[in-house]
Structures are given as structure tokens and as C-alpha cells.
Amino acid sequence: AQSVTQPDIHITVSEGASLELRCNYSYGATPYLFWYVQSPGQGLQLLLKYFSGDTLVQGIKGFEAEFKRSQSSFNLRKPSVHWSDAAEYFCAVGTQGGSEKLVFGKGTKLTVNP
């Protein structure tokens, strides 16, 4: 069965610093990968997705992610963090087949210090 691991429960960075959030997945076939962001009390907003093709994908708000099949990873990066980026970030893998089930990791909470 597919699974997603986000090893870091909580990360703190200073405003203007670079950011990398880790995501490892387990899935037998070619994965469809997503990063979502959730602000407190809100739903999930799609940051970016990988279906196929170029392994470096660009998303909204200056985020990017790189798919590395050999490492089963899909890490999220941002070169310079803004205070408004403070939120919880979820990595998810989509399954092939009849349903559109997404399997999510447990999330990484990002705190941004001024």
C-alpha cells in the first residue's frame, strides 16, 4: 500500500532564510505527487504537483519541488521564506486506478521567526 513520510514534524526558520521540507513516498508504480499548504483553521491549498516530465516543478508563492525516483523523494523548497509562509505543509501521493484517493503524510508545521 502507498504511504508518505514527512520526517520533520516541526521546522523553524528565520525570515529570508531558505527552506526545504522533506517528503518520502512508498508506491509501486509511477507516483503522482502533490504538496498542499494549510493555514490554521483553513482547508488545503495546492502548491504544486508532479505527474510526469520535468522532475523539477514550479508552484505558487515561489515554491518548487524536485522528484527523485531513486530516493523516492519529493522535497519542497523555497529560496527565501516570508513570514506569511508560516503554516502546515502536507505531501500527498495519488493512486492510479479507479479512485482518486490521495494518501497524505502527517504534515510539517513551519514557524517563521522575524
Added chain:
Amino acid sequence: DAGVTQSPTHLIKTRGQHVTLRCSPISGHKSVSWYQQVLGQGPQFIFQYYEKEERGRGNFPDRFSARQFPNYSSELNVNALLLGDSALYLCASSLVAGAVKTQYFGPGTRLLVL
């Protein structure tokens, strides 16, 4: 265009009661999925519906049921509520069913069971 909408935003129920949550997808989207997000965890897949038919079901008891209407809106019903059903319930819509498509999430309904 309006995004995915959900009602109500908050709900308080007592154990043993029944609850109905509602979701309207993005205009033109025909697939609706439901997720449960317990505090501190990532969302867990409950159901997916497309063209009024169930396309996927997660590992949830039969107390959970759903349906989709001709206008593609959806209801999630939970019977015999337990304390453990307290969670944020998220609805997501996508354009079509079948191969993994991008899901767009609503703001959620926060359910508290006392």
C-alpha cells in the same frame, strides 16, 4: 469562479447523534471526494463519488455514508457519532474521475462530538 464550498463551517453534536455535511464542487467539476482530518494528522480518504456513483471508499466503518446529487453536490452522513469522529471534514472536487487528477479542497467543516 467560486471554489469548493462546504456547510456548515462548525458543528457540535453529542455521542450517538447523526450528522450531515454538505459540499458544493467547483463549477464544472464532476468528482467529489471526502477526507477526515483529525487534529495533528494528515487528511484521510473517506469516499470518492463521480456521476452519483461511489468510485472509492477508505477504511471507515459503515456509519459513514455519502451520496452525490445530479448537480454534483454531495453529502456526507455519519450515524451514531463517537467522540473519535471529532475532526475537520474536507471536501475536494476535481474535473473528472479515473486517472489521478488535481483535487481542490474546500475550507472544511469542523465537527466536535461531546
